[in-house]
Structures are given as structure tokens and as C-alpha cells.
Amino acid sequence: MADQLSRAFQALADPTRRDLVARLAADGDASVGQLAAPYDVSVQAVSKHLKVLEEAGLVSRSRDAQRRPVHLEAEVFDLMTAWIERYRRRAEERYTRLDGVLAELAADDEEEGAAS
């Protein structure tokens, strides 16, 4: 799990972390304490979740006295969308348009040719 895309998908695979992102998008920057309040886990656990989001580049943190305000970063979201869209579109083309069917027929011919 080295690359950025893997870290980003991994980060959003957790419902709590997705909820943190949702609330940051809705309410803007927030401190760790504010973010942890609605959950019934320790503040340390939320701090860990935020670290995962930060290492994935989905979030950044600045400093404001004792606070460490958490800030949503849009860039890596773009990367993820780009990756998904690329293959979703190809999948749709392949299986809903005519040349998808033609490609399948060609594959069948190839198999039968190899078998005989």
C-alpha cells in the first residue's frame, strides 16, 4: 500500500473516516475535539483516523494555538475520480455498445479456432 491512490481508497474505506470528510465538507475546518465529539470512541482513535486521511493527502492540518484545525483538500479526490471514471467509461463502452458484442464474438471465434 505505497502509492497515493491506494492510501486514498484505503482511507475512504472506513465509514467513520468518510463521515469525517462529509462533516468537514459541510461545516468547514474543525479541531480534533470537535470532530471526535459525535463518536463514542476516544479522541486518540479519531486522531489516528485523521492521520490516515492526512497521509492519504485528503486532509491537511495547520496550527492555531493548541488546536490543530483539519482542512479538506480537494486534489486527491480529483485523482480518485479520474481513475474511476477512466475504467467505468471503458466498461460501459465495452458492454453496452455494439463493438462490445463484436469483440465477444471475435473472442469466441478465436477460442474455437484454437480448440480445433
Place this chain on the structure above:
Amino acid sequence: MADQLSRAFQALADPTRRDLVARLAADGDASVGQLAAPYDVSVQAVSKHLKVLEEAGLVSRSRDAQRRPVHLEAEVFDLMTAWIERYRRRAEERYTRLDGVLAELAADDEEEGAAS
């Protein structure tokens, strides 16, 4: 990790699984053996990866004699894009447009008001 979105993000967090998706999009349906060939892990391991993708709804499998052809499904990709786009857009709005700045100023006022 119960819900579909979590499973989907989790599935794509692995580079090998993303590569499987990429190859299915590029070449169309394929058997487990064909998919496993380029990797230096066992066929069983690839079968496990495919099971993860299948349980995430990103892939489906039919039957063709001994083969279990793997087929890419576009639907859940749409779900993921929808989720990401929703919050990416809000993040951009919030931090690049004027009312983002205004909201920040309002938040600052609120803090100072509470402190005094």
C-alpha cells in the same frame, strides 16, 4: 466494513486489484487463470482478490464449462464517483469562493465572542 461503499473503496485500495480492473476494462471478460498469469502470486490468491471485487459489486462471474469468466460491472463505480464528487465539490466551493472566506471570518468572530 458492512456497506457497499466501504467494500468498494476497500477493494480498490489494493494495486493488484486495481490492475485487475484495468485489464478487465481493456481486454473484456477473462478467466481467473488468464487474469492470474501476469502476477507472481498463486492462482488462489488471485481468486481471493476477485472474490473481494465481486463482494464489492465491481465484478460479476458467470459460468462457461470449467471457466468462471469475470465481468466488470459499471454500477458501483458510479456510486463511488457520486460520493467523491459530492464532497469534492463542496470542498472546492468552500475554500475557493468568496463565501468560504466569509464563513471563516464568521467562525473567527464566533470563537472570539465565546472567549471574551
Place this chain on the structure above:
DNA sequence: CTCTTCCTCAACCAATCGGTTGAGGAGGTT
């Protein structure tokens, strides 16, 4: 200075993950 608040780090534990090997079922061929 002391005290309090906000947060992170370290150590630990149970559960899950990602791989392995071995066994075996489903299906086709001879």
C-alpha cells in the same frame, strides 16, 4: 510559576488481511 486544555505518541491486544499449501469439486476429454 502552576494549572488546564488540546492533542499526539507509545505500548498493548484482539481481529482482520494477504499470502501460502493441500485437498477436492465441477466439467470436459479419451
Place this chain on the structure above:
DNA sequence: AACCTCCTCAACCGATTGGTTGAGGAAGAG
């Protein structure tokens, strides 16, 4: 029937994850 191919399941192992508690650093308030 016997045999081969393709694939999955089960058991196991080491590494990682997601949570806990306890200790402590950084920054302001009294």
C-alpha cells in the same frame, strides 16, 4: 471408467489494523 484442467475452499501464518489506556508535549490562563 480414468484423467486432466480450472477453480474454490480450508487451514495456517505473519503483518497490519482499529481500538484501548497511560504518559507527556505545546500553548494559553490564573
